[in-house]
Amino acid sequence: MIKGRAILLDTCVIQYSLSKEAQLREATGAFIAELLKNKNRLFVSDFTYYELLKGANKDNKAKAEEKLNHFEEIPQTKDRLERATLLYSAYLGEESVKPVLSSISEIDAFIGSLIFNNSRPLLLTADFNDFPRPFFKEVEVKPIEYEKGRGNKCTQYYYFLEANLELFR
DSSP: OOSSSSEOOHHHHHHHOSSHHHHHHHHHHHHHHHHHTTTOOEEHHHHHHHHHHHTOOHHHHHHHHHHTTTSEEEEHHHHHHHHHHHHHHHHHOOOTTTGGGGOOOOOHHHHHHTSSTTOOOOOSSSSSGGTTTTTTTEEEEEEEEEEEEGGGGGEEEEEEEEEGGGGOO
């Protein structure tokens, strides 16, 4: 298990911690609590705020805001936005990424770009394909098993990714 690291949470992690699927919500909450117990610092970006709150009704907005208050916020800066444009431009030039580029949202490029810095934070996501190789490298995988309604067994995988800083040196 990851210990003592800065970890940026992708929006999907927060969404699963708010899921209507009780077991997924509880297991994800327990996983986040374990990360905090292991002295990790957990962060969310302004873009995660946007993704969670856009179109949310009053009740869901309140739940999301309450959940977001548990994490440190990374505000956008001009430098961070420029880093996002560099990353997206690099995606355009990478042949292995071109076939999946249409499925990668610009918000994912913004979120992913936040870990491209010398302090080497990790990104925690369940959306593995939104952060393509060779730009991101898998450090660890955490499977979470749960049951959906009617006893259907499911596994949700959470991926710890690090930025491949060598591509931008």
